[in-house]
Amino acid sequence: xxxxxxxxxxxxxxxxxxxxxxxxxxxxxxxxxxxxxxxxxxxxxxxxxxxxxxxxxxxxxxxxxxxxxxxxxxxxxxxxxxxxxxxxxxxxxxxxxxxxxxxxxxxxxxxxxxxxxxxxxxxxxxxxxxxxxxxxxxxxxxxxxxxxxxxxxxxxxxxxxxxxxxxxxxxxxxxxxxxxxxxxxxxxxxxxxxxxxxxxxxxxxxxxxxxxxxxxxxxxxxxxxxxxxxxxxxxxxxxxxxxxxxxxxxxxxxxxxxxxxxxxxxxxxxxxxxxxxxxxxxxxxxxxxxxxxxxxxxxxxxxxxxxxxxxxxxxxxxxxxxxx
Numbered sequence: 001x002x003x004x005x006x007x008x009x010x011x012x013x014x015x016x017x018x019x020x021x022x023x024x025x026x027x028x029x030x031x032x033x034x035x036x037x038x039x040x041x042x043x044x045x046x047x048x049x050x051x052x053x054x055x056x057x058x059x060x061x062x063x064x065x066x067x068x069x070x071x072x073x074x075x076x077x078x079x080x081x082x083x084x085x086x087x088x089x090x091x092x093x094x095x096x097x098x099x100x101x102x103x104x105x106x107x108x109x110x111x112x113x114x115x116x117x118x119x120x121x122x123x124x125x126x127x128x129x130x131x132x133x134x135x136x137x138x139x140x141x142x143x144x145x146x147x148x149x150x151x152x153x154x155x156x157x158x159x160x161x162x163x164x165x166x167x168x169x170x171x172x173x174x175x176x177x178x179x180x181x182x183x184x185x186x187x188x189x190x191x192x193x194x195x196x197x198x199x200x201x202x203x204x205x206x207x208x209x210x211x212x213x214x215x216x217x218x219x220x221x222x223x224x225x226x227x228x229x230x231x232x233x234x235x236x237x238x239x240x241x242x243x244x245x246x247x248x249x250x251x252x253x254x255x256x257x258x259x260x261x262x263x264x265x266x267x268x269x270x271x272x273x274x275x276x277x278x279x280x281x282x283x284x285x286x287x288x289x290x291x292x293x294x295x296x297x298x299x300x301x302x303x304x305x306x307x308x309x310x311x312x313x314x315x316x317x318x319x320x321x322x323x324x
Contacts, residue, residue: 001065001066001159001160001161001162002062002063002064002065002125002159002160002162003062003063003064003065003157003158003159003160004060004061004062004154004155004156004157004158004159004160005061005062005063005108005156006059006060006061006156007060007061007153007154007155007156007158008055008056008057008058008059008060009057009153010056010057010142010153010216010217011053011054011055011056011057011060011153011154012053012054012140012142012148012149012152012153012154013051013052013053013054013129013131013138013139013140013147013148013149013154013160014029014030014031014032014037014051014052014053014054014138014139014140014148015030015031015037015049015050015051015052015137015138015139016030016031016034016037016038016048016049016137016139017029017030017031017034017137017139017258018030018135018136018137018139018141018147019136019137020136021135021136022239022241022262023262025262025263026135026141026144026262027141027143027144027258027259027260027261027262028242028258028259028260029137029139029140029141029142029147029258029259030137030139030258031052031054031120031122031139031258031281032054032120032217032257032258032278032280032281033074033120033122033278033280033281033282034277034278035179035278035306036073036074036120036121036122036178036179036278036281037052037054037073037122037124038310039073039098039176039178039313040052040071040072040073040122040123040124040176041124041128042176042310042313042314042317043071043073043098043100043124043174043175043176043317044069044070044071044100044124044125044126044127045126045317045321046124046126046127046128047128048310050124050127050128050129050163051128051129051130051131051138051139051148052122052123052124052125052128052129053122053123053129053154053160054120054121054122055077055111055120055121055122055123056114056118056119056120056121056281058077058111058112058113058114059110059111059112059113060110060111060154061108061109061110062108062109062110062123062160063106063107063108064103064104064105064106064107064108064109065105065106066105066162066166067102067103067104067105067166067167068102068103068125068126068127068162068166068167069100069101069102069103069125069126069166069167070100070101070103070109070123070124070125070126071098071099071100071101071123071124072095072096072097072098072111072121072122072123072124073097073098073121073122073124073176073178074097074119074120074121074122074178074281074282075097075114075115075116075119075120075121075178075282076096076097076114076115076121076178077097077111077112077113077114077115077121078111078112078113078115079094079095079096079109079110079111079112079121080092080093080094080095080109080110080112081093081094081095081101081103081107081108081109081110082107082108082109082110083103083104083106083107083108084106084107095109097121097178098175098176098177098178099175100174100175109123111123116282116284117284117285118211118215118282118283118284118285119281119282119284120281120282125162125163125166126163126165126166126167127162127163127164127165127166128162128163129160129161129162129163130161130162130163130164131147131148131149131160131161134146134147135147140152140153141259142217142259143218143259174317174320174321176313179278180282181279181282181283182279183279183283183287183288183289183290184276184289184290184291184292185255185272185276185279185289185290185291185292186272186273186275186276186291186292186293186294186298186299186302187243187245187270187271187272187273187276187291187292187293187294188270188271188273188293188294188295188296188299189269189270189293190244190245190267190268190269190270190271191238191268192233192235192267192268192269193268193269193270195229195230195233195267196227196228196229196230196247196267196269197228197229197230199228200227200228200229200269203224203225203227204227204253204269204270204291205290205291205292205293207224207225208224208288208289208290209222209223209224209253209288209289209290209291210222210223210224210286210287210288211223211283211284211285211286211287211288211289212285213285213286215283215285216257216259217257217258217259218256218257218259218260218261219246219254219255219256219257219260220254220255220257220280220283220289221252221254222252222253222254222255222289223252224252226250226251226252227247227251227252227253227269228251229267233267235265235266235267236265237263237264237265238263238264238265239262239263240256240260240261240262240263240264240268241256241260241271242256242257242258242260242277243255243256243271243272243273243274243277244256244260244264244268244270244271244272245268245269245270245271245272245291246264246266246267246268246269247266247267247268247269248266253269254266255272255280257277257280270291272291273294273298273299273302273303274299274303275299275302275303275305275306276302
């Protein structure tokens, strides 16, 4: 069991998400950075979809009432582990992203502040976080208040259940490198692309878009020169997905993220390819992002390379465990 001694807002339990239910109005949820989440689970020997803690706002202080093996991935959060030795001497250990650690009972893990404001870190525990499966997932649906821990973000005083197999056979010298965002999002023209003016097409692909402070798990709001339709359009609401780039009446795009609605009526100028969506977890307010047009073939190849990366990482970590 992990006790939450203190937490920032909107930190939550997530896995890879909830799929196949959009026709019922139930969104995806899940880790904004599935790459970092899967890295953490693989290094611990977990299933790739085991639930983790997504941390975006610190500080968060966690007291471990039972021993476990764990790893932080994603952004560096200036994390430290405070514990007592057999001689009752207190030790303070720096916890770097990508390096697994053994956490003794009675230890406190503190995540203080992210190296990049607004970026996410992921705490994976050997065996996973043991909250109930709701509609096929342990992810927290923060909009509809179900899943995760009591259907909400973490609060001070919460107790987070962890697997009984929290002491997996890992090698503490193994590590993975966290990825840094490139601030370039590859995208396909959206279903409503031709509704926009030629000038707006150029503006969308060529100008740097600044990330708004109003961004959250529902979507990344962007600031820049406003986009314009060729003429007024009266669109019917249609299904939308994470990665779709909607343009509301103010002409400023919104990149939909994991907690976005399932239908929408704003025109969709583009769709970010699936292989690049993990970057949404790390785009800090007031930094800039560019959209790069790519073909469907490039999008499929990028996803295949990402799949191959995880297959290769799993093989290497398995070989490392065998050798020790």
